Amino acid sequence: MDLSIIIVNYNTRELTLKCIHSVLASTPSYSYEIILIDNASSDGTIQAVEEQFPQVTCIANKENVGFSKANNQGIKIAKGRYVLLLNSDTVVQTDTLDIMLRFMDAHPTVGASGCKIVLPDGSLDKACKRGFPTPSASFYYAFGFSKLFPNNPRFNQYQLGYLDADQEYPIDSLVGAFMLVRREAIDQVGMLDEEFFMYGEDIDWCYRIKQAGWVNYYYPRTQIIHYKGASSRKKPYKIIYEFHRAMILFHKKHFQRQYSWPINVMVFAGVGLKFVLSLIKNKLRPAR
Template sequence: MRKVSVVIVNYNVKDLILISLRTLFQYHPNTDLEVIVVDNDSKDGSPEAIAHEFPQVKLIANKFNAGFPAGNNQGFKIATGDYIFMLNPDTEFLENSIDPMVDYLEGHSEAWLVAPKLLNTDGTLQQSYWRYPTLTSVFCESFYMRFLLKKKNYKDKDPNEVFYGETFSGAALFFRKELIDRIGMLDETMFWIEDVEFCWRANHNNYLCYYFPKTKIYHHIGQSAKKNYNISLSNQNYNKIKFFRKHHSKFATFLIVCITLIHVIAKTIVFGLLSPFKEVYYLKFKAYLYTYPRIFNPPNGIT
């Protein structure tokens, strides 16, 4: 069995990452694992808890929040495995998931990256595969018309069968380490859309990505995002602008800016009106105010 480097970036989700690590080691006792955790200056005791319970884990404790792509790149740089498993700290294993993915890549030379089936906490299927962002998809997502995006969300595919896909959730991406040598690491300026952009570069260079539902993993989604709405909501909104700026025309980018601006203004008004009734609405109102000026000049990386 080839060595696998599991890279996890953690930020203030101590209880969840401990579950993730426990189930990782529980279900893979005979797999040659190198586990690397990059902690982004958590204040909840995560580094200490991980070091105490899992001394075999290589722990990088940052003194600042480097963000998800930069944190992963730190792990990639020291990884020594033949394969890399980029994994969120809010994942939980139900079975040996790594060995089947290794076997698939070993038997399919055209495949360079696979993404396992992700399940919500209640056991339902989690949407974790998409076609590339387009003007139409960004518009529909911004204005509550997701029901029109059946093609984007691969509703024409059987989620129980392996299929080629354009982009997958960065919560769990398993790929040949050599892929990094071929296309580079995660783009650290693409915080919150780095997984989409990474898959774009892989597929466009003919290093194909596949959905691999022959194994499944829980993904208790969005726990880190709740810690800082300024970061999560702002990046969710202007990340597509950065993606279009890198991979599309100036005119397409201009249209995305316009769509995003209208969306953020609308959200600011709605949450501003709701803010007296619930703290979470007030926090989101402040986050959209924070986002507004950054639409025109999205920062590189996390701010």
Template sequence: MQLSVIILNYNVRYFLEQCVLSVQSALENIDGEIIVVDNNSPDDSCSMMKTRFPNVKLIQNNENSGFPKGNNIGVAQAQGEYICILNPDTVVAEDTFSKVLAFAKKQSDLGIVGVKLIDGTGNFLPESKRGIPTPFVAFTKITGLYRMFPKSKIFGKYYAEHLDENQTGKIEILVGAFMLMKRDLYLEIGGFDEKCFMYSDDIDLSYTVLKAGKSNYYYHETTVIHYKGESTVKDGTYMKRFQEAMQFFYQKHFKVSVLFSAFMKVGIVFFSLVKLFQGQPKIKTPPKSFVLYSSSEQLANKLVLILQKKVVFHDLKTEKMVLSSLLKEGAGTEIILDNEFVSFKESIAVLASLKNKGFTFKIVPKYSDFLIGSNTNSERGEIIEIER
């Protein structure tokens, strides 16, 4: 088998459904498998998987054992030559895996491959590529120096600014939302360190791969949506675990002075509080208008009743999707993409093309009864249930 995709889920049933749909489409011409590991979700994630995807391997844990252990459990049952660690709040394009695998096979020193990630508004996520957070690099992050001098070789290392977002190349640290590597290498280095519950696990794995003499790569020629904020509610528990994760990484890999350790503790608390503040709910402004790209007039009529507003319907059976025409709609318009007629790759392209133009976006996953999307990467997204 060529590829095993490991999806660790906790309590994000709707995002998981969309994610698995996109992965199934991306594996259509690949000898691969999907393994969903559920960390004892209180929602109906598992019942949904059994009903919607009976042929997908589902592992149900009796406890929330954390990100590292959950993924290790999944990889232990994987059969693929390559594995891909994938967050449930992601959407891959139909050609994502074929492109990344082709790239991976060409590398003689392959460690981990990551891809270009965007959020639910189409904006690039800088954590797609990062540098090793040495004490100094962490200092530039905590103090905000990386923002003041983003192109500086000295201060721009945290987000690997030496490499443009549209440029493929070697980097040091990748994010756990999408990590593709050889299964043998994963097992050789021991997988994710289970001493860390979550948050610095991807940094630790990336760094361990580098220490094993391999190279990590950022690959920009495919784009994946990462909604973020879905698997984690940024509450007091989040802040505590984030602090513990950063302390775990430094204690494991770096020898630092007592003075610097004290500074880092203060910095971590400050950084955690910022994250906590970012995760607080904000007042949401409802869309002024809606535009639906579909070929289902029935769906258009249902959305009018549900949304209680006019829905401009573009029938893809008779017209093409012309994004430039949407600019006339103006800010405050929500674009709804029916995945039965608009591919995941096309949907991702729409988000990326219309970012920062005042639009919000929702996808209706194929054969599903809900709209899904996120208007910010710092809080949970929005689900609107419909009857198909």
């Protein structure tokens, strides 16, 4: 088996069906399998997938175990030389899988790669190519400096906005919406860290992969569509909480020992402030 495609679903039935259909409509010259992990959805996703796509391997969890743990469930039974994390709210092009696997086969030092990801309006999903969230990178991103100075490398260490999205290059971090990982890299660094519930696990994985000597690579010779939720909608408290908890967890795990205590205090205080501001901003949003 060449490729194992892992899709985690939580109450995104129609998007998940659309995602699977796009994969099955693709034309790769490689063998692949699709593994769907459902986190206790209440929208009948598992039944619909089993009826419409019997070739898909389904795992039905009795509770929402989070993105990391669900993906790890899929990785544990995956048979492919490569593992692809693919969000349920994405649509791949007919040649996406073929292009990406040919790239990986031709570049054995690349541990993980990602393609260009666009939003439904055609704009770039900026998360598809990122730097690591160092204290300075996180500060400039969290407090808007990256938006004010989009072409300045100093202020865009995280989203790398100064780099051409249509050019290929090694980067620090990819995004879990589409992340193609070599089996040897997984065997070396381990699976996703399940301490991260639904954010930060992809950055943490990329950090460990790069630390182990592999290259993380952005390869925009193909692209996918990512249907993210509308920004005008209110977000559940848990989503806001887990996003900021992931920031703290990543810093503690990888950066805390590298910096002095005043820097660490400023980081934790900054994340706390950002968390409060996000809650206020979310409360002021219209429901739809």
